[in-house]
Amino acid sequence: MEQVAADILTVTLRVKRFNPAVDRKPHWQVFTVEGMEPTDRVLDVLHQAKWHQDGSLSFRRSCAHGVCGSDAMVINGANGLACQVLLSATGPDVTVEAIRGLPVVKDLVVDMQPFFAQYRSVLPWLVAEGDPGYTERRQSPEQRARFDDTTKCILCAACTTSCPVFWPNGSYVGPAAIVQAHRFIFDSRDEGTADRLEVLSDRSGVWRCRTAFNCTNACPRGIRVTEAIQEVKRTILSDRV
């Protein structure tokens, strides 16, 4: 990350605004936010604008340190979490808009329900019928490591809404749902692989992926999303995990 020399910044914040009650189409609003520091988050700038200039600016946020997944947005052209991108990386000109491919409800808030519907479609729970009794199922550290990367997903939608295949085709299940499926397919305890692969091999499934790698670049958790998708594709082709 490039360090900005000055300690105190005046940030020019451009926000793509849309209020369904009054607007027919989105418009840009520019805020000048003074007194920021390079170590401040984009979320801090948004808060300063909302709290002290215009309270009608709407965006989701909660944990403010990159674990709850509420504040995915397009920041200077790239998907990221507003609480995880610092001004030292963006510099004093910050442009934010809602993530793409999901309906904008207001300002930076999109309708997440289509995204969660795709999540639910891959059977995102452990399928394991046998009763292990009053003890844990055994799993070696190596078996546990096999799916560690995809357990980190926080369902922020940064990956899915960065995908050029998803933008024009909302029926594509999308990277996040495939990541969730991967987390179970490669879990040695799971027995639901056949059902998940059936969902993922259909026409809105993994074969839509064109390996653009946008998802991997967008993931705020550093998950190797494209690789996970490729592993699922290979599993479908070889018919074994």
Next chain:
Amino acid sequence: MALALISTQVGAPGTLDPVHVHHHRYDAVIVGAGGAGLRAAIEVAGTCRAAVLSKLHPTRSHTGAAQGGMCAALANVEEDSSEWHTFDTIKGGDYLVDQTAARVMCAEAVDAVIELEHFGLPFNRTTDGRIDQRRFGGHTRNHGQAPVRRACYSADRTGHMILQTLYQQCVKRGVTFFDELMALDVVLDDGRVAGVVAYELATGDLHVFATKALLFATGGFGKVFKVTSNAHALTGDGPGLLFRRGIPLQDMEFFQFHPTGIYKLGILLSEAARGEGGVLRNAQGERFMERYAPTVKDLAPRDLVSRAMLTEIREGRGLGPDADFLHLDLTHLPPDQIDAKLPDIADFVRTYQGLEPKIDLIPIQPTAHYAMGGIPTNLDAEVVIDAAGTTVPGLYAAGECACVSVHGANRLGTNSLLDIVVFGRRGGRAMAAFVADASQPDLPADAGGDVRRRIEALKASSGGERVAVVRHQLQEHMMLEASVFRTEESLTKVAGHLGELRARYGDAVIDDKGAVFNYDLTEALELGYLLDLAETLVVSARARTESRGAHFRDDHPSRDDANWMRHTLAHREADGSVRLSYKPVDGGLYEPMERKY
């Protein structure tokens, strides 16, 4: 899925949009979708008509930010027993813990962890494939002899895994969720639960739920303090709205400060960092905890460590231009141990501090972390309103918003994740049994009236006070005058400030008069609860003229068992003031002794 029976429109004054009111009827409603709410939902799923309301999408809940682990005496890696865990919990809570509740929680801990594993939770594993365990503050072998490896964990994202796993199980069971509905009022009728009123963020509509049983699992209220590990959403809505309806709040003076928050930001760096071998150092590079807790050192309970840190700072051994922080030192740990066991907190340090924890010392300060107090409950998560244990039929609470009390005056690390799973499950089970026999209550005609008027008043206000300014001043005063060290003088001062801030809140204005995702409005509503809860904290703390657990009075530095071995109950009076009463601690297993580590 929603049983919308009737929709009515109520005209609002002026140019404001009309408020739509939707009516629903359920057997059981759960408010909050963190660990406690989701675990309760799993228990009631399929047994009755149930719904979960959450002001966030469920997976945004702050359970997901918990890091280090969940303790249970599995004895997978060394000898352990749930009796030792019980003792540690009671001693850690400075003997204000209700001992039967602690025994139940620690005994059921083993089952709770096994169940989570069966649900699919990806715990870290031992070489023979069992759930791995590590050390954590205040958890010891054989009543304080040495640290014990009791915390079951999944790297340093155990809470994330619990939240995801429980949500997965809810999805599997087809649990009905109302996402982004914020509960704003409870309807009590003739001493029992009748319903709950919620505000829908996406539309601005009100939803009135008639229900036989209602469980609150809304989490903490760390946002009363300036430096906190808590999420923006943690504004104590559940305890706040119940308090206004006459439900007392217990032990509100006990608020835990976690020793290792990222300097200025308050972001949590797990105690697991010290469990894995990290140490705290002052400006002289000294490992100062050796002086304060010679046996367990850096793994002493959080109240002791936070006080020791602020004592170092007070005595001039802090770092930085203002000498107001200390260092967490992980540089002696093997780098691959940091990668494997502490990956997330290492990333937080890199992202927010621009430092490399493998080679740099990490600036830290205590951060407001956890409310030991809350809605008083019993072993079945039923809300109890007095010293006699009187319940409100149909009303339940679990998790951080509740006070069982298993944490007493100071919670041990990992016991919060344990609490949410054990008492979420117990609450869900009790609720399912209750609704099987209970009749459907009658709701008054205008059950949502108070909420509607509150919203209309805020939208119509032409006052001059910005919500963010009032909230900021609240957080500053609470941090300065009611945090780790308190005195009669500081508490009197903050009580005065709270009175002024409350008056200014009455003059609060919001910019957004709209219906759709009006967070300007919801932040104003949340501030109302924060002000109420801050007042209960300060009034309770001022009365307690002793030091116990997280409540430390410079002017009364000793524990006073003769006068203060009792729980505080704060009640809202008709005139708006706070009245205190007390109830005895459930002891009997262990005699209080001096707390040394």
